[in-house]
Amino acid sequence: MTEATSYAAFWLYKALPDWRQVEARARAAAREEFAGTIERASDAVTLRGAYSLAGLRGDTDLLLWVHGSDFAAIHALAVALRKTELGAYLTEQYSYTGMVLQSRYAPEHRPAFTKGAAPKTYLSMYPFVKTHAWYQLPFERRRALMGEHGRIGQPHSALPEVRIETEPDGEGRRSGGVATAPVAAPTGGVLTNTIHCYGLGDQEFVVAFEADEPSAIVRMVEELRAAEVRIYTAVDTPIFLGVRKPVREALADLG
Secondary structure, eight states, X not given: OOGGGXXXXXXXXXXXXXXXXXXXXXXXXXXXXXXHHHHTSOTTEEEEEEEEOTTTOSSOSEEEEEEESOHHHHHHHHHHHHTSTGGGGEEEEEEEEEEOOOOSSOTTOOOGGGGTOOOOSEEEEEEEEEOHHHHHSOHHHHHHHHHHHHHHHGGGBSSOEEEEEEEEOTTSOEEEEEXXXXXXXXXXXXXXXXXXXXXXXXXXXXXXXXXXSHHHHHHHHHHHTTSGGGGGEEEOOOOEEEEEEOHHHHHHTTO
């Protein structure tokens, strides 16, 4: 984990019907104020992307994905956006907040955005919760199931697979380790990002897939449905599909 990307937040907004009744010049000024507020945010907050959901979901129009090392700065930006003129016409339909942590099952698995991968055009993200039965399984059994899941997904990944050799600690967790060279060249087009949310919201994780073609996400997710670990999924909806655009263009899609 890198300090600069220790937290992540996904904010999903719906424009009120009254917004489109506002005079066009006033709407343009409000959109500019909103975009400027994002651009003037603390250096501790980075915008991964602004995504338009127009025509893709009926209950959300805009998704902002931000990350950074300062949780307070992320919260301050959320408050500042709420206080803008446009913010008065937006309802925050969903909000997901989490922390970037190394996977205990596969230390090499970190969110793509922490590895320097550039964002892609489409984002599919959703909250995720495991069943209670999952946490009762022995660690090595959970690790084996996640290993199968990873092997199914790897051909779809846009990043090379890297192994990290580790030693188990006294509780079955993996710690330390030295990364080896990549063992598999990337052949797919999907970037995967998993954010840990235990105690920060109703969900345990947020899963975010990025791709330049929606079909790449469809093919990968369909194949992952066959993984045995799927039986330990309690919640993996709602699913949000957004199109990444420059901030002002995403705001213009609000009308």
